[in-house]
Amino acid sequence: MSKKKAMVVPAYNNPEFIDSAGARELRILSEFIEPKLRFNKNKIIDTIVFFGSARIKSEKEAKSKLREIKKSEKKTSRKYKTELAQAEKMLVMSRYYEEAVELSKRLTEWSMKLSEDEKRFIVCSGGGPGIMEAANKGAKLAGGDSIGLNISIPFEQFGNRFLKPESTYEFHYFFMRKFWFVYLAKALIVFPGGFGTLDEFMEVITLMQTKKIKKNMKVIMYDEKFWKEIINFDKLIEYGTVGKSDLKLFDFCSSIDEVFEKVTTHFKKYYLNGASAKAK
Numbered sequence: 001m002s003k004k005k006a007m008v009v010p011a012y013n014n015p016e017f018i019d020s021a022g023a024r025e026l027r028i029l030s031e032f033i034e035p036k037l038r039f040n041k042n043k044i045i046d047t048i049v050f051f052g053s054a055r056i057k058s059e060k061e062a063k064s065k066l067r068e069i070k071k072s073e074k075k076t077s078r079k080y081k082t083e084l085a086q087a088e089k090m091l092v093m094s095r096y097y098e099e100a101v102e103l104s105k106r107l108t109e110w111s112m113k114l115s116e117d118e119k120r121f122i123v124c125s126g127g128g129p130g131i132m133e134a135a136n137k138g139a140k141l142a143g144g145d146s147i148g149l150n151i152s153i154p155f156e157q158f159g160n161r162f163l164k165p166e167s168t169y170e171f172h173y174f175f176m177r178k179f180w181f182v183y184l185a186k187a188l189i190v191f192p193g194g195f196g197t198l199d200e201f202m203e204v205i206t207l208m209q210t211k212k213i214k215k216n217m218k219v220i221m222y223d224e225k226f227w228k229e230i231i232n233f234d235k236l237i238e239y240g241t242v243g244k245s246d247l248k249l250f251d252f253c254s255s256i257d258e259v260f261e262k263v264t265t266h267f268k269k270y271y272l273n274g275a276s277a278k279a280k
Helices: 021-041 059-070 078-112 131-141 174-184 195-209 224-230 233-238 244-249 256-270
Strands: 047-051 122-125 146-151 168-171 185-190 218-222 251-253
Touching: 021 168, 021 174, 047 078, 047 131, 047 195, 059 078, 078 122, 078 131, 078 256, 122 131, 131 146, 146 174, 168 174, 174 185, 174 195, 185 195, 185 256, 195 218, 195 244, 218 224, 218 256, 224 251, 233 244, 251 256
Parallel strands: 047 122, 047 185, 122 146, 146 168, 185 218, 218 251
Antiparallel strands: none
C-alpha cells in the first residue's frame, strides 16, 4: 500500500513562515514594492499630503453629538459637564475638518486642469477619519482621485468612505507608510493634530533640516495661532536648540486662500512651466 506524500507548501505561500519574525524583511520589502507598482500603474507622479487629527469631526457630526449630550437628564453631574465641555470644544475644532474639505477640493480642481498625461499633485491622506477623511472627501467632491495610506492600529484608524479600494494602501510598518508619504509629496499641509501629527511633522522637518530631503517641498502649518500655542518655536530659538533659519523650512498659514496661493505658486515655480517636474 503506497503512502501519501506530505504536501509541501512553497515558502512564499506559507502563512506561518511569512508571518514569522524570520520573514520580517520580506514583509517590510513588500510594503515598498507593492505600493510602488500600484503608483506606477496608476501613473501617480506626486502628491499633496494632508496631516491632522483623526479625532476632529465634521461640523454635522459635532453638532449632532452636542445635541445628544444636551438631552441628558443629569445636567448637574460632573460627567455631564465634562462631556458637554468636550462636545463644545469639538464643535469649535470642526471648522478644521470643513476647511480641509474645501482646501482639498480647490487643490484637486486646480490639479485636474493641468495638461499632463500623468496624475499630478494628487491629494494624499492617512486614509482614516478626521482630517484624513476631510482631505479625501474634498477630492471626491471635486470629482478627482485621492490616496489613503492607511495603518493597522488597534483604535481610531479605519479606511474612510471617500476612498476607492484601488486608491487605499494598507501598512503595518509606520516607517514604510512615512516613506511613501514623503517620497511622493511635493507639498505637506499640517492641520491641528496630536502625537501622530507632531511625529510626522517633526520627522519631515528633521529630514529637510539634515538635507535628507533634497527636493523643493512646501510644508505649511495650518492655523498659526493653534500651532504657536502648542509649540513654543521662539523658545526653541532662545535656548539655542534650533537656529532661526530652521523656521524657514516651513510656513504658517491661517486661511484656505493663503494655503492655496502658496502651494500652487510653489508648484508653478519648481514643477510646472518647464521646471523639472519629476525631480525627487
